[in-house]
Amino acid sequence: MKTAVFHIKQGFTTNLYIFSGNTLEGLFLISREELKASKFPPKLRGIDKVYVLLDDPDGYYLNLLKLPGSGLRVGELKKIINYELLSILGEKARFAFEVVATQEDETGISSLVLVNGIKETYFNEIVDYLRNYRDLIELVISYPISYYNYDLGRGTLILELYEDKTKMTVLMGGAVVLYRTLPIGSQTMNSEDLFLRLRDEIERITYYVKQNYDRTFELRKMYYFTEDKNFSDLLRGLGIESELLELPLYRGGDVAPYIVAQKSPKDFILNILPPIVSYREISPYIYLFLLLSFFLYSALFSYSYFRLFKYERNLSKALENLRTGVYQNLTYIRENRMWMLTSALSQAEVPLGDFLMAVSASLERGMRVTYLKSERHVSGLAFSLNIDFDNVPDFKKVDLLKSFTERLSSYGIFYNLSYEVQSRGEKKEYRVKGVMLKGGG
Known part of the structure; x- marks a missing residue:
């Protein structure tokens, strides 16, 4: 069984590891240009599976999210995480997650969820570069996740000491909570300075985890790897129970690809890419069933699309007739997905443009007005907006809702503003009420 592990770093520079079983057959450095052009060494031919290891913090997100409540359903978690990643990464993301703990403090009960996400554009770029091996990709994870559930202790440090860098991965209850790459190594400074720097970094990361995740956190064990065995005594002197990461078949490069190559994708709960079933593994009968299903759904889609197109055309004609002659005094205005009758607004002596502008500018991302109810008021126009x-x-x-009413209030032309939430069975209705003064501003 031959496995290829693409260790992708910043700028898409890549280390390609090719394993036969657990033994490294080759280690190749690939530039971004070569990766983009799919120029890979001949040894990649005949490969059985491909793993992708991401080591570019600009492309992925790995962190523990503290979410209110406990026992949240999977659908609710996905919706919340998708919203959070959209805010953090600024674009749609693919992600995997795992609830690792439930926490209770002065704010109430909350869930700690370990989230591993990757920007959609970044993911698509990688898949495009590996297009010739697309159906062989079985695993896409970030570098720290290679140690996921490596140890079930409350506080564990994985320390990798190389000639030109040091990598630190902190696990809490088996979940990765911190990952750092430091530009210091066994060949960049003398032993004494290196020891002092590592000790300071360990104190710093311990303080960080205590402040952000668990005030009782304590590093209780350290697994370490070093290319130069002469540094083993130095690392054991850091004051933490230590154990050497044994890799008898190590032949250069980073440690994580060796660990990943020895495991199955099923061992990684936070695999961003679920295993792809190759067509070669599907029996002819299943393939025939899928083919027939495809034709059936295509026919149903075509029929539904024709009916929908015909319905839209008839609806457009009906709306056009309404606008041009059936009801002369009725005008519909489309603004932020809301339909409203202008006659009530004009009778209340309220400038329509100011009203629409204020409502439109006060809506935040994810909000929309679905219904407007308005009536004349002594002071102007009383209105009620249904928000979805x-x-x-x-x-x-x-x-x-609170932010929306505050923004409306800042215009100085609204008063008696309030919002309410009404439950109708399992569905909730959100409503904002108020009065707009005559003459606007």
């Missing part, structure tokens, strides 16, 4: 949300977790909706 797209891809917004329930616990953030009230905050957005």
Whole structure:
């Protein structure tokens, strides 16, 4: 069984490891240009499976998210995590996650969720570069996840000491909570300075984890790897129970690809890419069934699309007739997905443009107005807006309503503003009420 591990670093420079069983057959340095052109060494031919190891912090996100509540359903977790990653990465992301702990403090009960995400554009770029081996890719993870569940202790440090760099991975209860690459190594400074620097870094990361995750956190064990065995005594002197990472078949490069190559994708819960089943593994009968299903769904889609197109065409004609002659005094205005009757607004002596502009500018991302009810008021126009949300977790909706009313209030032309949440069975309705003064601003 031959396995290829692509260790992708910043700038898409890549180390390619080719293993036969657990033995390294070749280690190759590939530039971005070569990766983009799919120029790989001949030894890659006849490969059975491909693993991708990401070591570029600009492309992926790995962290523990503290989410309110416990026992959240998978669908709810996915929705919340998708919203958080969109805010953090600035674009849509592929991700995998695992609930690692439940925590209770002065704010209540919360869940600690380990999230490993990758930007969609970054992922697509990688898959495009490896297009010739696309159906062989079985694993895509970030570098620190290679140690996921490596140890079940409360506080573990994985320390990799190379000639030109040092990598530190901190695990808490088996979950990766911190990963750092330091530009110091066994050949960049003398032993005494290296020892002092490593001791300072260990104190720094311990303080960081205590402040951000668990105040009782303590490093209790260290697994270490060093290319130069003369540094073993130095590492054991850091004051932490230590154990050497034994890699008898090590032949250069980083440690993680060796660990990953010896495991199955099923061992990695945070695999961003679930295993792909090759067509070669599908029986002819299943393949025939899939083919027939494809033709059936294609026919149903074509029929549905034709019906929908015909319905839209008839609806467009009906709307056009309404606008041009059936109801002369009725005008519909489309703004932020809301339909409203202008006659009530004009009778209340309220400038329509100011009203629409204020509502539009006050809406935040993920909010939309689905219904407007308005009536004349002594002071101007009394209105009620029904608000709906797209891809917004329930616990953030009230905050957005509050922000919306505050922004409306800042215009100085609205008063008696309030918001309410009404439950109708399992569904909730969100409503904002208020009065707009005559004459606007």
